[in-house]
Amino acid sequence: MSGTFIHTSEGRPEVRLGPGSYLFQPGGDYRHTTACGKESECVFFIESTGKFDIKRVEDGKAQERK
Numbered sequence: 001m002s003g004t005f006i007h008t009s010e011g012r013p014e015v016r017l018g019p020g021s022y023l024f025q026p027g028g029d030y031r032h033t034t035a036c037g038k039e040s041e042c043v044f045f046i047e048s049t050g051k052f053d054i055k056r057v058e059d060g061k062a063q064e065r066k
Contacts, residue, residue: 003042006035033057 001021008014010031017023025032027050036042046052 001042001044003040004037005042005044006037008033027052 001017002019005017005021005023006014007017007023007025009025015023016037
């Protein structure tokens with residue numbers, strides 16, 4: 001992890017993670033958003049024991065869930 005990784009769980013305040021940080025997030029229907037801080041590029045590693053998806057959001061506009 002380098003740069004600043006911003007993680008926001010639905011209904012909770014954002015958490016800003018810096019170099020050397022880690023994050024565990026549950027699977028299932030866990031709703032959240034993540035972003036890189038604008039002050040620098042961020043690089044992070046993701047590991048999963050099962051399937052996962054990434055839905056990219058442009059211009060800060062999240063898609064409404066159906």
